[in-house]
Amino acid sequence: MDNQIRNIRRQIGMTQEKLAALTGVSTGYLSQAERGIIENIPAYRLSDLAEALGTTVEDLTRPDEEKEQSAVDMIREILRMPRAANEVIVLGGEDIERMKALVSKD
DSSP: OHHHHHHHHHHTTOOHHHHHHHHTOOHHHHHHHHTTSSOOOOHHHHHHHHHHHTSOHHHHHSOHHHHHHHHHHHHHHHHHSOOOTTOOOOOOHHHHHHHHHHHOOO
């Protein structure tokens, strides 16, 4: 989980200072959480971090291998959606960012 917080924060271009300010924690606490020094982050704090990062608690706590499979499954599901030959699938910015976060590697 520690790397997930850092990875997602970096992927969206957010500084530790900004995330700390949004969640009401110190940058020291956040740095320790990102490095795995703080192992048991309270559920309310995970919820705050996930909201500030535009993701879910599940995404913060799920191992990379599961995220990669989740991204593949999401893409397969999109491709299976019935659509007319000229229909375009439109994804919102949040959907695109979530997919990027799922498939990108640091």
